[in-house]
Amino acid sequence: MPVGYVGLGIMGAPMVRNLLRVGVPVHVWARRLEQAQRLVGDGAVPEESLASLVRTVRVLFLNVSDTPDVEGLMLDEGGIVANARSGLIVVDHSTIDPMRARHIAEKAREAGVIFIDAPVSGGERGAIEGTLTLMLGGPEADIDRIGPLLERVGRTLTRVGDSGAGQIAKACNQLIVGETLVAIGEAFALAEAAGVDPARVREALLGGLANSKVLQMHGQRLLDDDFVPGFMAHLHAKDMGIVANTAASLGLDLSGAERVRAALARALEHGHAYDDSTILARYCIPER
Known part of the structure; x- marks a missing residue:
């Protein structure tokens, strides 16, 4: 069949x-x-x-x-x-x-x-x-x-x-990936502001507890300015809207999710809707 x-x-x-x-x-x-x-x-x-x-x-x-x-x-x-x-x-x-x-x-x-x-x-x-x-x-x-x-x-x-449990898990996935990208963006910004090479910082972190697939894959994308889409920013923004709406319906205030949404909104405003969602890390700090 x-x-x-x-x-x-x-x-x-x-x-x-x-x-x-x-x-x-x-x-x-x-x-x-x-x-x-x-x-x-x-x-x-x-x-x-x-x-x-x-x-x-x-x-x-x-x-x-x-x-x-x-x-x-x-x-x-x-x-x-x-x-x-x-x-x-x-x-x-x-x-x-x-x-x-x-x-x-x-x-x-x-x-x-x-x-x-x-x-x-x-x-x-x-x-x-x-x-x-x-x-x-x-x-x-x-x-x-x-x-x-x-x-x-x-x-x-x-x-x-x-029914619905798979979608809850996916919402959690998008939340964790988004917040991790915000953290990486902030970490790289901190390193740069202190005059330290973010690539060397990433290399050091890969050997410790901060290591993750997001740091491995998307951290390198950030260093390479490689935003060829595997998962587009506008779709991640849509997914984070689902996270926010679901949280609100359950009476939860997820402040971290709102920071991810704000970074994605700034990325989209700057014309990155169809770039890879890794781009949100470039916009995790408002003035960047």
Whole structure:
């Protein structure tokens, strides 16, 4: 039985190719036909409509930009829930509002559709190499059923809990990465102001408790002025909005999250929306 895929951008397209590479038949649909056609040479089968795609497959992957996109695909008239056969499993790799993910899952469940939130971390490189981290929320038995498919696109798969739990984990991920980038930006600024080479500071820190993947990868990006996007700044800003809204709905005041949002806002104001989100470290101090 073929699987379906909607969302064929910087993350979705290489994930589709990884499925095709191991012999999984993949049917695709995109509002922009050229996105689907680019995958035909890899073996993907384009569908003429979302409805025809939904009726063809038993597992459907989504990988789109934001909460309204997922809600529209799932719940709009003529969308996935309206056209699905009972038992369809929808795996959403998008990063969306956790509370809305729970709402979507409930509406899907009423129609006999299983909705699994499965946001990813690892960026474009992880998507290409099939080494993504997947944070999963949904029924354990259904996640286990599609485990062999998930293993084709990710290296680390963790069921965090019920519906929405994967999105909560992704929000935590974006918060930690963002605050770590702010800390690195401040550390490099401190070193420069004191007349010390930030590259040498980073080298020293890599051998101690401050070492992290963010310092390893994005610290070097900062030193190299390398902001070719793996994960774009405007998407990180969107994700930090999700963090802020979720925290507010739960009565939490996350001051660190607001500093990340402010740095990203300054980066976007200076024209860096489509640069890698590492750029936020350049704007963690307002006057920089």
